[in-house]
Amino acid sequence: MSEILVLGAHPHLERSRVNRSLLKAAAALPPGRVQVHDLYARYPDFHIDVAAEQAALAAAKLVVWVFPMHWYSQPPLLKLWLDEVVSFGWGYGPGGDALRGKDLWLVVSTGGTDEAYTPGGHHRHFVDAFWPPHEQTAALCGMRFLPPLVLHGAHQVSDSELAGHREVFVERLSSYPAWPEISELPACPGCHVPADERPEESH
Structure with missing residues (x-):
């Protein structure tokens, strides 16, 4: 198990310049430090090995989600991974402390x-406006939400722009946790979830 777990979630990685390049670069880093899970390659049938994913998460200090924006959120397999792997009583809620103190x-x-x-563009907001659901997910699990790394216009970026973006990504993985901004971030928040919030019968 590795200190950094990189979860790649691109439904068509073979067509992707950006995500494919980043995951390849992460996979080339020392395996004892960085572990890469290409979710769509690992689970083409969407049947997730929950125990294996939880073991990798428990060992990691930094969890990285690499994905293309889909309808202002994550692709469907990453959402399913979140639903099944970060379960009540394990990743959040009473007794769910497995992720507490980690970084996302x-x-x-x-x-x-x-x-x-x-505000003047067709998405009507700065990209930061779409982070709160992810940030609150981290908070619910007692994780610290690190400032995201974003590459806009992925279909149009030049090779040199992509190389620069990849270099920043690799440098961050290699230098973690010695990022200047980390020392300025507050500690992981605590969100108390009542035990009766998730009854046995679904609603």
Whole structure:
């Protein structure tokens, strides 16, 4: 098991310049430090090995989600992974302390340009407006939400721009946790979840 767990979630990685490049670079790092799970390659049938994923999560200090923005959120398999792996009583809620004190880092690519993610663009908001659900997910699990790394206009970036983005990504993985901004971030929050919030019968 490794200190850093990188979860790649691109439904068509073979068509991706950006995500494929990042996951390949992460996989080339020392395996004792970085472990890469390409979720769509591991689980083409969407049947997730929950025990294996939980073991990898429990061992990691930094959890990285690498994905393209899908409808202002994550792709479906990453959402399913979250639903099944980060379960009540394990990842959050009473007794669910397995992720407490860890860090969550989003590495996201968008099809839209940076201008598109402004109040005057067709997405109507800066990209930061779409982080709160992810940030609250981290908070519920007692994790610290690190500032995301974003590459806009992924379909249009030049080779040199992609190389620069990849270099930042690799440097961050290699230098973790010695990031200047980490020392300025508050400690992992605590969100108390009542034991009766998840009854045996679903609602």
